[in-house]
Amino acid sequence: MGLIHLPTELILLILPPLSESDLAHLLRVHWSLYDIILPYLYRRHLQGSRDSTGNGRNEAKGFFRCIVTSNTAGVQRFLDFGADVNAVISAAEIRKANFRSTGFIPWHDTQTPLNIAASMGDDTLVSLLLNHGASVTGSRNHQDARRAVQPAAVDALLSNHESTLRLLLRRASPLSAPNMERGGLLNCAIARGNLPLLRMLVNEFGADLNATWQEGVYPLNRAVVSSGPEAAEIVRFMLDKGADAALANGGSSNSNGDEESTGGGSQRLLDQAIRHGTIDTLRLILGRGVVDPAIQPLDTGNNIFRTWIIERCTPETVHLLHEHGYFRALDSSQDDTLMIAVRARRGDILQLFINSGVVVDLNARLTRGGSTLLHAAVVRCKPVREAQAASSIRCTTMPSPVASSDVPTVRKIEPEYSREVLSRRCMSEKVEKCAPEEIVRCLVRGGADVNTKDARGISPLDLAEKGPEVVYRILVDSRCE
Incomplete structure (x- = not known):
């Protein structure tokens, strides 16, 4: 009797010892064997993936491979033969199974079939999984998941698949939840800098x-x-x-629903925009009156923030703040803003203040010892020999060996922007510090007096006699002029 004439029960007893390759060849022999072996092959994938307790923590790699490769027919068969539509697989297991050869890298550590399909933007596959009961809310309490499973809408948004995101939201996927990435889709869209999807979330889904x-x-x-x-x-x-700037600035609402300021007029948005945002964002919130210089001027008090701005921000940022009234007339009765610029060797900022007319008196005595800005600038011009000696004993840090690391198992949510894009930030990572003598030259051109004496009767010119010759010549030449 031939194999194809054996009863189904006997054929099923023959199949377990055979490899998948043998089974794949065998099911092509005859249509009757195909109808018997194919269901057996799918069930063996599913049964072989379950752990000793019978749970599907490690759902069939074949099932997930069908998802990753958009094999809709294969996914349908797996589901028909009992695959768990809400099965989970870790990012480490995805890498181990070499799914990355297909180009798929997950956003989060724990993935379901719906997460993967949404991340790929496969609307047909997403619809199929939803029709078989896939959860749109994630599986936060999945008994075998090490971490919360994110709603698939998060994956669709992060991957910029608008149609997939709309499909999931129309099937009651949550907009926000405590366990969701960054608290919800809105913050995810902001983190990705995705204005079109942000508009969709607000305009279409409220x-x-x-x-x-x-x-x-x-x-x-x-x-x-x-x-x-x-x-x-x-x-x-x-x-x-309708985003409430008062709330974001650190304000609150009273019992009547009116906004009121707290903490003496917090300007959190100004701080955040300057420290991390772009010059265009800063220009926008200043122009819209979102922040107010009358509440938080930078030339009185707030020394740490002001110092940080002078030392690390671009001249365009400082100029913009000055245009909107954050730096008023600078004189000895107010603050040490100019001294900060001198000490930080920010000649560009110092020149900006001088040109803008906010400097009342460059010869004001700003320290207890009666020193002027020019005194401070000259002192910072070390003699050549001293500078060379200082550099010779400077400790150097040996470069640490570059550790070889594997490719990350999950994708990074924050985009990697080009250097050109990052150049529009208010803060400059590489601030250009001018030579100390350029600070001296800037002050002299601005009208600083080389003969103004401090409390000890010492003038900048006297100090320059012990310093570099180039500095001394700048002061002598200015006196001649």
Whole structure:
């Protein structure tokens, strides 16, 4: 009797010892064997993936491979033969199974079939999984998941698949939840700098622009710290759509629902925009009156923040703040803003203040010892020999060996922006510090008196006699002029 004439029960007893390759060849022999072996092959994939307790923690690699390769027919068969539509697989297991050869890298450590399909933007596969009961809310309490399974809408948004995101939201996927990445889709869209999807969430699905994820942190706070090319437009859209700047600034609402300031007039948005945002975002919130110099001027008090601005921000940023009244007339009765610029060797900032006319008196005595800005600048011009000696004993840090690391198992949510895009940030990572003698030259051109004496009767010219010759010549030449 031939194999094809054997009863099905006997054929099924023959199959277990055979390899998948043998089974794949055998099912091609005859249509009757195909109808018997194919279901057996799918069931063996599913049964072989279960652990000793019978749980499907490690769902069939074949099932997930069908998902990753968009094999809709294969996925349908797996589901028909009992595959768990909400099975989970870890990012480490995805890498081990070599799914990355297909180009797929997950966003989070724990993935379901719906997460993968949404990340790939396969609407047909997403619909199929949803029709078989896939959860749109994730599986936070999945008994075998090490971490929370994110709603698939998060994967669709991070991968910029608008149609897939819309499909999931129409099937009641949540916009926000405590266990969701960054508290919800709104903050994810802001983190990715994705203005079109942000518009869709607000205009079509009513996402709340004033919902807080962490205490006191609102979507507008997230937006102003973005350094992407669309950062300012995202902030503009949010303000136009009713984002509450008073809340984001650190204000609160009273019992009548009116906004009131707390903490003496917090300007959190200004701080965040300057420290992390772009010059365009800063220009926008200043122009819209979101922040107010009358509440937090930078030339009185707030020494740490002011010092940080002078030392690390671009001249364009400082000029913009000055245009909007954050730096008023600078004289000895107010602050040490100019002294900060001198000590930080920020000749560009010092020249900006001099040209703008906010400097009342360059010869004001700003220290207890009666020193002027020019005194401070000259002192910082070390003699050549002293400078060389200092450099010779400077400790050097040996470069640490580059550790070889594997490719990350999950994708990074924050985009990697080009150097050109990052150059629009308010803060400059590589501030150009001028030579000390250039500070001296800048002050002299601005009208600093080389003969003004301090409390000890010493003038900048006297100090320069012990310093580099180039500095002494600058002061002597200016006196001759």
